Amino acid sequence: EQIMKIRRQNCNPVTMKITYYKKPLFIHQGYMQWLWDVDGRRYLDLFAGVATVSVGHCHPKLTAAAVKQLKRLWHTTNIYVHPTLHEYCEKLASHLPDPLKVIYLTNSGSEANDLAMLMARLHTGNFDIISFRGSYHGGTQQTMGLTSNSPYKYPISTSSGCTHIMCPDVFRGVWGGSHCRDSPVQTIRECSCAQGHCMANEKYIGQLKEAFSTSLPSRIAAFFGEPIQGMGGAVQYPKNFFKDTYKLVRERGGICIADEVQTGFGRTGTHFWGFQGYDVIPDVVTMAKGIGNGFPIGAVVTTPEIAASFAKAYHFNTFGGSPIACAVASSVLDIIKEDGLQQNSLNVGTYLLKELAKLRDKYEIIGDVRGKGLQIGVEMVKDKASREPLSPEAMSEIFEDIKDMGVLIGKGGVYGQTFRIQPPMCITNEDVDFFLAVFNKAIHNYME
Ligand code: PMP
Numbered sequence: 098e099q100i101m102k103i104r105r106q107n108c109n110p111v112t113m114k115i116t117y118y119k120k121p122l123f124i125h126q127g128y129m130q131w132l133w134d135v136d137g138r139r140y141l142d143l144f145a146g147v148a149t150v151s152v153g154h155c156h157p158k159l160t161a162a163a164v165k166q167l168k169r170l171w172h173t174t175n176i177y178v179h180p181t182l183h184e185y186c187e188k189l190a191s192h193l194p195d196p197l198k199v200i201y202l203t204n205s206g207s208e209a210n211d212l213a214m215l216m217a218r219l220h221t222g223n224f225d226i227i228s229f230r231g232s233y234h235g236g237t238q239q240t241m242g243l244t245s246n247s248p249y250k251y252p253i254s255t256s257s258g259c260t261h262i263m264c265p266d267v268f269r270g271v272w273g274g275s276h277c278r279d280s281p282v283q284t285i286r287e288c289s290c291a292q293g294h295c296m297a298n299e300k301y302i303g304q305l306k307e308a309f310s311t312s313l314p315s316r317i318a319a320f321f322g323e324p325i326q327g328m329g330g331a332v333q334y335p336k337n338f339f340k341d342t343y344k345l346v347r348e349r350g351g352i353c354i355a356d357e358v359q360t361g362f363g364r365t366g367t368h369f370w371g372f373q374g375y376d377v378i379p380d381v382v383t384m385a386k387g388i389g390n391g392f393p394i395g396a397v398v399t400t401p402e403i404a405a406s407f408a409k410a411y412h413f414n415t416f417g418g419s420p421i422a423c424a425v426a427s428s429v430l431d432i433i434k435e436d437g438l439q440q441n442s443l444n445v446g447t448y449l450l451k452e453l454a455k456l457r458d459k460y461e462i463i464g465d466v467r468g469k470g471l472q473i474g475v476e477m478v479k480d481k482a483s484r485e486p487l488s489p490e491a492m493s494e495i496f497e498d499i500k501d502m503g504v505l506i507g508k509g510g511v512y513g514q515t516f517r518i519q520p521p522m523c524i525t526n527e528d529v530d531f532f533l534a535v536f537n538k539a540i541h542n543y544m545e
Contacts, residue, residue, distance in 0.1 A: 118500055119493075127154025130524045132505065140500070141520075141528055144507040148327060148359045148472070148519035151387030152432045156523075159390055159428050166424035174415055185423040188430055189396065192369055194378055199404040201397040202418030206358035206385030207235030209395035210321065212412070213381050214239050216399065217319035217352050220406040225314040227346070228321040229264035231329035231511055234356055243321055246328050246511060258318075262308055264326070265301045265335055268465040268476055269484055302341050309345050317351035319381075324371025327359035330515030331467050331474025339375040352380035352403065358395075359472065362387040363433050363522060366443030366470025374469065390429050394422040438522040442470035449473060449518065449529045456533070460540050462487055473518040476510065486514030491543065498539040504532050 101121065123135040130153060132140045142154070152159060166181065173179050186200045203209045218224055226243060228234060234243040242259040320342060326332035343353045360371030361384045372379055380403060385395035393416075399407075416422075433439060450466060453475060457463040464478035477487035477495075492513060499506060507517035520528075 118497060122500070122505075129153035129156065130521045130528060139503065141504045141524075141531060143518045143520040143524070143532060144505050145519055145521050146391060147386070147507065148364070148517075149386040150391050150521045151362050151364070152390050152429055152436065152438060153521045153523045154391075156390065156432060158432055158435075159425060162428035163392070163421060163425050166421050170420045172416075172419055172421075175413075175418055179420050181420045181423040181427070182418045185418075185427045188427055189398070192430065193382065193398055194373075196400040196402070197378070197382060197398050199399050199401055201399075201412065201414075202422070203385075203395040203397065203414060204393045204416050204422075205235075205395045206356075206383065207237045207240045207395075208414075208417075209358070209383040209385055209397045210234045210240045210243065210354075210356060211237045212397050213321075213354050213383050213399075214243065214319065215410075216381065216397065216403060216407045217354065219410055220403045221316075221318045221350055221352060223314075223316040223318035223350055224258045225260065225317050226258055226319045226321065227260045227262050227313065227317060227351075229323075229326070229329075230261045231264050231326050231332055232261070232321070232323055232356075233326070233328035234321055234323075246326075246509075260313060262313070263304065264329070264332065265338060267333065267335060268467075301335050301338055305338070305342065306345065309349075313349075315349065317346055317349040319352050319354050320346040321354045321356055323356045323358070324360045324374060325365065325469060325472050327472070327517075327519070328509045330476065330510030331472055331517060333467055333469070334375075339372075340377050343377050343379075353377070354381040354383060355379040357382050357384045358386050359519065362429070363439030363442055364470050364472050364519070366439060366446050369439060388429065389422060389426050392422055392425040394418075394426050433522070436523065439470075441524075442522045445524055445526060445529060446470040446473065448526050449532075452529065452533050456537060456540070460544070462491075462540065462544070468518075471518070471520055471522055471524070474509065475516040475518070477514050477516065486510070486512040489513055492516075495539045495543050498542055499535055502535040502538065504535045506532075 124132050125135045126133040130142055132142045132154065170179065175182065189200055190198045201212060203212060214226060217226065228243050228245060230245045232245045234240045245261040322339060346353055355372040357370055363369050364387060365371050365374060368374055381397060381399045383397050388394050388396060450468065450473060453466040457466045461480050462477055463475060464481060464484055465476040468474050477492060479485040479487055492508065496508065507519065509515045509517045
């Protein structure tokens with residue numbers, strides 16, 4: 098009660114609004130994929146503080162690396178040379194394909210995207226930036242405009258020069274009921290390709306080209322795209338869609354920016370970066386969240402050419418690339434490798450997707466199961482025929498029930514209709530079995 102009183106009186110009132118559960122959860126401790134509340138109840142954490150705790154809560158090796166650095170040096174700013182920063186930049190660069198080799202360290206994903214927007218405008222001399230409907234790119238004034246799936250409701254314009262282009266809704270059809278209500282809704286589930294997404298690809302691309310020629314500015318500074326939408330609800334694009342968007346943007350003088358804040362660091366399982374699943378090489382990659390397992394750090398990685406344009410301007414960041422952040426992030430890279438976490442994402446994620454698909458076939462209210470590795474979305478509907486999103490009240494009832502049975506998951510989607518599973522990448526098949534039993538029971542309880 099006392100803590101809630103302080104929260105009401107002294108904390109940012111917006112955080113009150115986004116408190117996840119009806120009765121707030123007081124989290125006290127964490128270890129790997131587990132969290133404990135103040136009463137000692139244990140929860141399986143399948144949301145990882147919004148897809149952030151990549152290697153596990155308080156991973157012993159990471160804690161040791163952080164403590165070692167805490168005893169040696171906390172802060173200098175980058176006006177001095179400290180080896181931790183340079184060692185880390187070299188290590189991170191080795192995880193990216195050529196020519197993505199120049200690194201700017203920030204403190205968050207929003208800051209990274211904000212910086213990338215500026216970089217694109219300076220490099221191309223163009224102003225307009227495009228992103229997909231349903232996307233989330235951050236909460237600074239600039240990135241709020243870039244964000245489409247926006248929780249930011251301000252009576253003033255927060256950013257200019259950003260346009261949200263259609264994102265195909267592969268569940269509801271072409272441009273999808275949820276994204277563009279007045280366009281034709283087609284069925285895409287009949288698709289016979291392995292991905293289940295490509296049948297309408299030609300149509301998507303055709304409409305994308307049309308949008309480019311009719312409504313978008315003739316010169317573009319950049320396109321931002323999450324390889325799999327996070328807050329949008331694990332939205333994946335049809336085959337070639339990302340690649341064709343890159344091509345259209347580059348034809349207009351723009352650069353292509355992959356927002357890997359949620360998809361990076363092995364989470365998708367098949368690749369270290371989400372963009373690698375689409376056979377493209379972006380001009381800029383932005384990252385945060387999993388990079389530091391919860392320690393504040395973000396990064397922008399770009400090419401020497403774009404970095405040269407940007408060098409004409411000035412950029413300074415007091416905390417970006419702090420010794421502690423770099424030591425932690427460096428250890429995160431080591432742990433991903435040593436603990437085989439990318440492979441584990443693929444193995445456990447594939448198992449979870451397969452088992453969830455069985456539940457989708459069993460229950461009328463599970464409309465779609467999608468994602469890759471350990472970035473998974475379960476889209477809930479009123480019924481399979483209408484594909485109408487399940488109501489927020491019903492979502493909430495199931496969500497609370499899952500928590501009461503000891504599992505924490507996330508929510509997303511344009512209507513909050515998608516459950517999100519983006520756990521620490523160290524979870525096991527046994528954890529998945531536990532979650533599936535809980536999820537099954539929660540849906541059963543709701544349907545009764
Ligand atoms: N990009 C994506 C894809 C995100 O999911 C988020 C955060 N949810 C951001 C950028 C912004 O990151 P941050 O909250 O660290 O500023």
